Amino acid sequence: MSFLHIHNVHKRFGDTHVLKGIDIAIEKGDFLVLVGPSGCGKSTLLNMIAGLDAISEGELLLNGERINDLHPSRRDIAMVFQSYALYPSMTVAGNIGFGLEMRKVPKAKRREAIQRAAELLQIENLLNRKPAQLSGGQRQRVAMGRALVREPQLFLFDEPLSNLDAKLRVDMRTEIKQLHQRLGTTIVYVTHDQIEAMTLATRIAVMRGGELQQLGTPQSVYDDPNNLFVAGFMGSPSMNLVTARITRQDGALVARIASANNEVTLPIVRDRAALEAWCDRDVMLGLRPEAITDPASANREDGEIHEAELEVALVEPTGADLYVVTRLGGRSINARMRPGAPLSPGQSTRFAFDVSRMVAFDPETEARIRDETDATTQVTARPAALGQNV
Amino acid sequence: MSKPPSSRGFGERLQHWLPRLVLSPSFVLVLFFVYGFILWTTYISFSNSGMLPDYTWAGTRQWSRLWSSWTWGIALHNIWVFGLLYIVTCTALGLLLAILLDQRIRAEGTLRTIYLYPMALSFIVTGTAWQWFLNPGLGLERTMHSLGWESFSFNWLIDANMAIYTVVIAAVWQATGFIMAMFLAGLRGIDGEMIKAAQIDGAPAWKIYLRIIIPQLRPVFLSAIVVLAHLAIKSFDLIVAMTGGGPGNATAVPATFMYSYAFSRNEMGIASASAVFMLAVIAALIIPYLYSELRESRS
Known part of the structure; x- marks a missing residue:
């Protein structure tokens, strides 16, 4: 009780x-x-x-x-x-x-x-x-x-x-x-x-x-x-949310985020079973700003890093961090990079996406798409590793 | 770049002078008819005036005559009894009604209007109505008799010892609703979270009122008492309409005393002295109150 x-x-x-x-x-x-x-x-x-x-x-x-x-x-x-x-x-x-x-x-x-x-x-x-x-x-x-x-x-x-x-x-x-x-x-x-x-x-x-x-x-x-x-409610700056299409590439499930001027394909490692059902359909992908960094500060031990070249739209230094805004899938994406990274708007740089922290949502019902078993293990098995990033 | 005053436009000069121009007639009238006559009355109280003003200086003769007058003693005694009972009863009843009305009851708007209605009547109407109602030959007593309660007796109105209390009843009836509205406004200004906190602290409702709410109504008490006190001292029309100061002199108050000495007994000097005395008492009440109120609003 x-x-x-x-x-x-x-x-x-x-x-x-x-x-x-x-x-x-x-x-x-x-x-x-x-x-x-x-x-x-x-x-x-x-x-x-x-x-x-x-x-x-x-x-x-x-x-x-x-x-x-x-x-x-x-x-x-x-x-x-x-x-x-x-x-x-x-x-x-x-x-x-x-x-x-x-x-x-x-x-x-x-x-x-x-x-x-x-x-x-x-x-x-x-x-x-x-x-x-x-x-x-x-x-x-x-x-x-x-x-x-x-x-x-x-x-x-x-x-x-x-x-x-x-x-x-x-x-x-x-x-x-x-x-x-x-x-x-x-x-x-x-x-x-x-x-x-x-x-x-x-x-x-x-x-x-x-x-x-x-x-x-x-x-x-x-x-x-x-x-x-x-x-969207928890976290500041808030989670990056962008529309992506789930497809199969070389047998593996990937999420393709495309817009007129760029395209990024990210491998699906989390909630894989549930996302199988979403193949060739659009989902809403969510990634926390701290899960998108510069390659040097990416946490390769606990995460699954996937890099992509994108153009810097805006740089916001806060002292402790450097928030770098880029455009992806028609949305502004906020990335948290190490302070002092030599970046300026208009310049292209490599962004490191930690795809192990990526979450997907049903764009209609707004409900999370996740593996039933995964939901519990995610929380209990890796709290220490996740704690470092927050 | 300000222009020299001589070359200012007509509109600008008008704007400068218009407020003074508009206010000056009433200012002059108030200065003459209010403050001028206060000074005049004060002078008359030190003169030999009888039926007509007589400007020969008489020193404090009228004042000593006033204070040795038997009727003036009764009037002062009555105003004490009346004022004290009136203020205490009105405040207590007004607060009680306000607390009862504040319990989120359904017909609050209607009830509030009903309680406030007496204040809309003139004192003359109130006095006349209550005179009929309490007149043993016309009102309550007679109705009770005709209903079969032969032994019922309520003749305070014609009893010299009790008549002043009938005036209190009528005056309380008239002013309580207004005092209730003041307290109600005060009660509505109290933070609801404070009452919730007191509930969680385990205070029963009467203790919440006694210990937390009523202490916060202190400014309302002050306003209510000042309003009631000056109404009590000025009370004239109610008494004239209800008892005419009688039976005998039993319900005479300073205001009726002043009136009868000025206009029926041809003793203008004594009447003026009593008027000046009343002014002094009201000023002693109002000036500190206004001073504290104005000081608060400035800071």
Whole structure:
């Protein structure tokens, strides 16, 4: 039995079907991130776990207990809100201790718990201030302190970093991750930011239009997307997607990407069995920017490198990397090369494609074309090798 | 490249002077009829005036006559009782109604309008209506008697000890809806996530209101009290319509006192002194309030 089990949960507001049967199960200590574009139902799902929204259909189990109809205060959860939702008339200590006070924890014990939470979050010197006297980052800490102090079974975070500026957001992200590692708590976290999802999660649930698109470890969601939406949503810069025709060349299955001015033929090494059925048909091919590099930085040990000569359209240095844009199959293709590579627009150079990381999608249904057995081995057998590239 | 002022076009000069031109008549009128007469009344309160203005200086004679007047004592006592009950009841009832209306009930729009309607009536109408309603020979008591409840008695309106409370009832009836609307606006401004957080923290609804929501309504309380306080001090028409200050002097307030001394008792000096005193009390309430409000909006 998993620790938190969301079983076929539906939500309807009148005639609108907001959540269409969500199934998610996580273990104790997991950090589940619900990610998706706005309106995908992720916040609604979180509110339902919290008990702030009623469940229309389905079951919610926490630690084996059905909590569908339990009042929020009796679910043993704590929640951090996007607006922080601090009580303006109380001091920081009052805010953190309010939940304990409502649960009739004796004063001395309460003060001790507040002190401990404040130390953990380094806000001891702010305990006597009012929320209006705090900066955004400090308010965020107080909101987390209010959740931590109760030591609940489950923490819920609703886009907690979206009101912070970019620099602070990265710092707080690290801090949340450290807290999770230190305390070993179970967390459900909602965000629309896929980088936050990738960095924080042990489990990612990608949602769209009230449906779960994919549930898995960050790496598996990144490397082995279930469909075109997940492939495009996760990762920045996003995955290169281009139309290709599957054909047979010298007995082997290949993908031909052709346009008016160039043509590249890439061998198929992944999901070969499934792609047999697509021979002489068009598919949507996906390749991450880091799977297209210069020949010198290509990883030949773990990958299958196939080189092709293409013209450089644009060069974008970021300092750590050099993103090189080229045109292929009528689309712009982003390649990640080593910084300082002597390239300029208009020049031709060799691109190294790691075809072992190539994924294919049905252009009609947008579903992934993959071998049934391959799907599991891909994720479990090679995480270390894939980790280096990300 | 700015032109010298003499060579500016007519349109530009007009634009410069037009706002002053448009505002000046009302400015002059307000200056004369409001502030001018305040000064005039203040002077009269230090003069020998009786039925007609008499500009001979009398020092504080009228003021000491005012403060030794038995009726003025009653009027001050009444305004205390009336003002305190009026402000406290209106605020408490208005807040209660606002909280009840804020529970996302279905007919909220209709109910809000019903509660606000009394504010649309003039005090004279309210006073007359409540006078009929509470008149033992005409209204509630008589209706109860005709329905068969012979022992029913509600004669506060003609009871000198209780008459002031009937005025409170009518005034509360009129202003509560307005105060409710103020509180409702305040309640709507409170972050919903905060209430959710308090629910998860395990606070029951009444504690959420007591500890989290009501403390945040402090500015609304301040506005409500200032509005009600100056309405209470100015209250005149309601009392004239309802009790005429009676029975006897039982419901006299400073405003009715001033009116009767100025226009029926021919004691302009005392009336002026009472008017100046009322102005001073209202100013003492309003000026700090305006000062704090304006300072807040500037910063």
